[in-house]
Amino acid sequence: MKVQKQSNDTPIEQSFIATCATPQKAGYRPLKVALLDINERLENRLRYFFSDRCQGDYVVDVDPQSADICLIDLDGLRGKSYWAKHAAQQHNCPAILLSLHKTEVENAKWLQKPLQANLLHSELEKIREKLHLQQRQATPTSLPNSSAETEVAFSGHHQELRRKIKSLQAVLKKEKIRRAQLSVYRQGGQGDNPPLLSEPADVPTRQISVGNQEIKTAVPFIGSTPDVDLDNETQRAWVQYDPKKFLIGRVQKAIKLAETAGRPVSISSCHGSITIVPMTREVLVEIDGQRLQSLASQPVNDDEYQLSVQDSVCDIPGQTHRRPVEAFVWELTLWTSLGRIPVNVSPNNTVVFKHWPNLTRLQIFPQATRIAALWAKQTHTLASTAQALEIPQRYVFSFFSAAHAIGLATTEETINEEIASEENPVKSNGNRTLFRKILRQLSLH
Amino acid sequence: MDNYKILFAGPVSAGKTTAITSVCATPPLTTEAQATDISRDSKTTTTVAMDYGTMQLPGIKTLHLYGTPGETRFDFMWDILSKGSTGLVLLIDNTHPDPFSELHFFLRAFKKFIKKSRIVIGITKTDICVTPRINDYQAQLRNVLPNIPVFSVDARNQIDVALLVEALMVSLDLELAA
Numbered sequence: 001m002k003v004q005k006q007s008n009d010t011p012i013e014q015s016f017i018a019t020c021a022t023p024q025k026a027g028y029r030p031l032k033v034a035l036l037d038i039n040e041r042l043e044n045r046l047r048y049f050f051s052d053r054c055q056g057d058y059v060v061d062v063d064p065q066s067a068d069i070c071l072i073d074l075d076g077l078r079g080k081s082y083w084a085k086h087a088a089q090q091h092n093c094p095a096i097l098l099s100l101h102k103t104e105v106e107n108a109k110w111l112q113k114p115l116q117a118n119l120l121h122s123e124l125e126k127i128r129e130k131l132h133l134q135q136r137q138a139t140p141t142s143l144p145n146s147s148a149e150t151e152v153a154f155s156g157h158h159q160e161l162r163r164k165i166k167s168l169q170a171v172l173k174k175e176k177i178r179r180a181q182l183s184v185y186r187q188g189g190q191g192d193n194p195p196l197l198s199e200p201a202d203v204p205t206r207q208i209s210v211g212n213q214e215i216k217t218a219v220p221f222i223g224s225t226p227d228v229d230l231d232n233e234t235q236r237a238w239v240q241y242d243p244k245k246f247l248i249g250r251v252q253k254a255i256k257l258a259e260t261a262g263r264p265v266s267i268s269s270c271h272g273s274i275t276i277v278p279m280t281r282e283v284l285v286e287i288d289g290q291r292l293q294s295l296a297s298q299p300v301n302d303d304e305y306q307l308s309v310q311d312s313v314c315d316i317p318g319q320t321h322r323r324p325v326e327a328f329v330w331e332l333t334l335w336t337s338l339g340r341i342p343v344n345v346s347p348n349n350t351v352v353f354k355h356w357p358n359l360t361r362l363q364i365f366p367q368a369t370r371i372a373a374l375w376a377k378q379t380h381t382l383a384s385t386a387q388a389l390e391i392p393q394r395y396v397f398s399f400f401s402a403a404h405a406i407g408l409a410t411t412e413e414t415i416n417e418e419i420a421s422e423e424n425p426v427k428s429n430g431n432r433t434l435f436r437k438i439l440r441q442l443s444l445h
Numbered sequence: 446m447d448n449y450k451i452l453f454a455g456p457v458s459a460g461k462t463t464a465i466t467s468v469c470a471t472p473p474l475t476t477e478a479q480a481t482d483i484s485r486d487s488k489t490t491t492t493v494a495m496d497y498g499t500m501q502l503p504g505i506k507t508l509h510l511y512g513t514p515g516e517t518r519f520d521f522m523w524d525i526l527s528k529g530s531t532g533l534v535l536l537i538d539n540t541h542p543d544p545f546s547e548l549h550f551f552l553r554a555f556k557k558f559i560k561k562s563r564i565v566i567g568i569t570k571t572d573i574c575v576t577p578r579i580n581d582y583q584a585q586l587r588n589v590l591p592n593i594p595v596f597s598v599d600a601r602n603q604i605d606v607a608l609l610v611e612a613l614m615v616s617l618d619l620e621l622a623a
Contacts (some may be wrong), residue, residue, distance in 0.1 A: 049604060117603045151522070356593070356596075360609070
């Protein structure tokens with residue numbers, strides 16, 4: 001059986017696909033989608049869907065005012081009020097409404113939950129077409145004069161090119177499948193292979209990407225730090241950060257305190273509060289996602305965040321978002337690390353991987369599954385992982401940082417340090433006991 | 446040669462047919478019949494022979510997905526369908542009164558297959574029943590099958606199921622590359 005570690009495309013095909021995968025270079029702009037009253041789980045899936053299946057054609061925008069499309073969950077607490085407000089104010093911004101039960105709406109498209117990826121994709125594409133048409137109609141048909149007009153016309157031309165490229169790409173893929181089948185038949189088939197109950201080439205196949213491309217939307221989670229020489233101390237320092245100097249450090253301190261005290265612990269600041277609830281393993285966050293992302297990447301001052309043990313939880317509906325602790329810490333760490341590793345971790349030491357993270361409920365990014373699979377199978381250092389998978393170091397560093405923050409990965413030297421720190425108090429206790437014995441002896445004499 | 450046969454197994458009502466339907470290119474071939482025994486309590490129909498569908502991955506990988514019947518009286522189908530499979534997706538229903546016993550039962554039933562192949566585990570209906578948690582399943586597996594992917598999965602959700610299959614495929618790729 002052939003191993004497909006890297007793409008089997010020919011250089012021509014690779015360059016062809018690369019052209020298709022980087023439409024931004026030709027002035028192509030991804031559409032901004034505002035997610036209103038969408039729960040965190042669905043939001044994570046949508047982010048992955050936009051970046052992976054839609055290849056970055058759509059990006060999440062936290063501000064509905066600047067968004068091109070609004071996605072509203074009518075079953076959410078504030079979904080209906082969001083829709084009423086949207087319908088009253090933003091006639092030009094198309095909306096897609098989601099709900100479990102059929103809802104009749106005007107001037108918007110309704111999709112039933114659970115959301116079907118192909119239906120959503122088709123609706124988004126229809127909206128894209130519509131917006132594009134509106135842009136073209138708003139632009140005079142004569143030769144564009146201003147730079148803005150040039151951009152619109154160029155964008156229109158690019159859209160057509162893109163459609164052609166997509167259809168050619170589909171033909172190319174079909175051809176590849178046909179060739180693969182031909183080679184199978186030529187080889188006379190293999191015993192290990194499944195019987196083909198239907199001709200795959202004739203089946204209209206649904207593409208499910210495994211996310212092995214770097215995409216623009218992954219940058220907020222893995223950063224853009226270039227690879228460095230890890231044996232060079234100066235360069236190594238560029239890819240290290242001290243979690244204690246960031247918000248994630250305060251959050252981890254609060255989690256420990258909450259677990260010890262068995263009571264909620266709040267982190268208060270002028271930006272809002274973050275409350276750790278140990279009983280339900282949840283975090284109540286008052287700060288909106290974009291602001292939190294920005295705060296996560298900035299070093300904190302000593303007096304910026306105050307920790308306090310609470311008697312009860314103050315959950316104000318509409319102002320707080322509930323999230324599982326693990327998912328919150330994972331995402332906050334990704335925003336903080338941006339492709340770097342904690343300062344006490346040596347990239348040349350072996351990674352100790354406890355087990356796979358529950359990736360369906362965490363913020364996923366390209367290469368995450370490959371890194372986890374490699375560490376689950378073989379022991380590697382952070383440096384050798386990037387080499388073995390032939391990927392930029394920042395993917396490995398981001399994955400390690402996030403897994404380290406939720407206690408699933410560490411390096412050998414960190415374990416040794418922990419053992420040493422556990423041994424030290426024992427030693428000091430022993431000395432103290434000996435000292436007491438001597439004192440007792442002295443007092444007796 | 447990039448055709449892979451993936452087996453979906455697990456107890457009745459774990460969501461095997463639903464999961465295959467979620468990720469398949471076309472409506473899968475199913476063999477649903479009216480439930481006549483214990484499965485009647487949880488659903489009206491049940492798989493009696495197999496489910497079959499295909500899934501296309503970027504590149505030229507075609508995955509042939511086979512779903513086994515969940516009921517033990519059809520366990521002869523498990524061996525038949527296992528032949529030639531490259532990986533196993535085991536789905537466990539978290540609302541079952543004793544999901545760990547179900548887990549161990551199926552790990553024993555597919556022991557020979559697991560020895561020579563790769564497995565991923567999807568825990569379904571975690572939105573209905575929160576416990577046991579994924580960490581509890583990992584603790585159960587620590588001494589039996591350490592370091593295998595165990596994910597919470599909504600079988601109706603294409604992305605959840607696709608991610609589970611992706612985890613299996615990358616594990617297989619590394620296995621084969623080694």
